Amino acid sequence: MNNSLLIATGAALVLWGCGGSQKGDTAETTMVTPQLTQVWKTDTVFTGSESTLYDPSADVIYVSSGNTNAGDKDNDGFISVMNTDGTIRDLKWVEGNLHAPKGMALLDGKLYVTDIDEVKIIDVASATIEKTIAVEGAVFLNDVATDGQQVYFSDTRAGNIYALAADGSYTIISENAGVNGLECHDGHLFALDGEGLKKFSKDGEYTQEVINTDVTGGDGLVIINDSTFVASRWHGEIFFIRGNETTVLLDTQADESNTADIGFVPDQKLVIVPTFLKNEVAAYELAY
Structure with missing residues (x-):
């Protein structure tokens, strides 16, 4: 590093x-x-809080939970809605037919959520699952991202990145061992995998470029600008990447507090951290 x-x-x-x-x-x-300062932390009201996603149109945070047994179809998953001050608006905003929901992305009033071997599409206005897409050969679907037109999702154990079309069809666009965190910025897809942080470009086919090798096996990814990123490792580490410099922002491994699929509230510069097995969500103000 x-x-x-x-x-x-x-x-x-x-x-x-x-x-x-x-x-x-x-x-x-x-x-x-760069540094993180804790602003708030919830009580232990979640079960396996895995992913957080900020919705700027409603000024709320979505939280996916039910990951105590992250690969089991046990129907104990749920999506929560939180306010940015840490108060919970609706703990079980959507539940039922959710097992271990993980990554999330918003597109055209729909919340796309991975759930083991399926992608669930939730209509935000009605808070209902309106469509379930079974992914053939999926093992452990994980993160989701969108560039405003296309939805992408990862399968960490199969090592695949998928592109999802509006009609529900999907294709594998890249194979990357251990791929997890996805995010889009300025027409490019970025991914965290076993080799580090990669940038994908599409010119007929998807091509990839490794832009950081310090953060391998990453989980959550926040993009500040073209050369500035915040990335988490599930075990309890958060990193700040600026150009060719990598800084450890947070290390909670000694407390056995996970740092799973982080979210970000830009106006407040809040990094939103789901603590997974600690069953909490914490917010840290980012200075950089």
């Missing part, structure tokens, strides 16, 4: 000169050492 930012933890700011000031024709711009 690149340790240059870790070594600098004793200094809060890094300063450099750039043009435009009245004194010596230079001005100072500051770069803050």
Whole structure:
């Protein structure tokens, strides 16, 4: 791992000169050492809280739970709705016909959720599962992402990334061992897998580029901009990636508190962390 930012933890700011000031024709711009500060944490009201997703149109956070036995079809899964201050609006907003829901993505008023070997499509307005798509050969479906037109989802144990069409058909677009976290930004798909963080581009076929090898086996992914990312590992680590620098933001492994599929509230710079086996959701303010 690149340790240059870790070594600098004793200094809060890094300063450099750039043009435009009245004194010596230079001005100072500051770069803050990235850090997380806990803002709130819920009670242990979830069961295997695995994924969080912020909905800017409603200013709420969705939470997928029921992952104590993450591969069992036991019908104990549910989706919750939370406010951004940590209060719970509806603990079991959608339940029934959900087993171990994991990743989520919103597109055109629908919430797409992976559930072991199926993708469930929830109509947000009516809070009902309106369609279930069985995925042939699926082993452990995990994260979901959308670029506003296309929905993508991953199968961690099979090592596949799928593209889902509007008619419910799907195709495997890439095979990547241990692939989990997905996110889209500026027309590109990004993925966390056993090799690190990858960027996918489509020009007829999908091509991939490895852009970070420090965070292998990652779970959740937040994209701040083209070169700035926040990534989590399930075991209890959250990383900040800026260019070629990687910083450990949070390590809760000693507390056996997981950091699963994280979400992000941009206006408040809140990283939303589902703690999985701790059955909580925590929020941390990100400074960077």
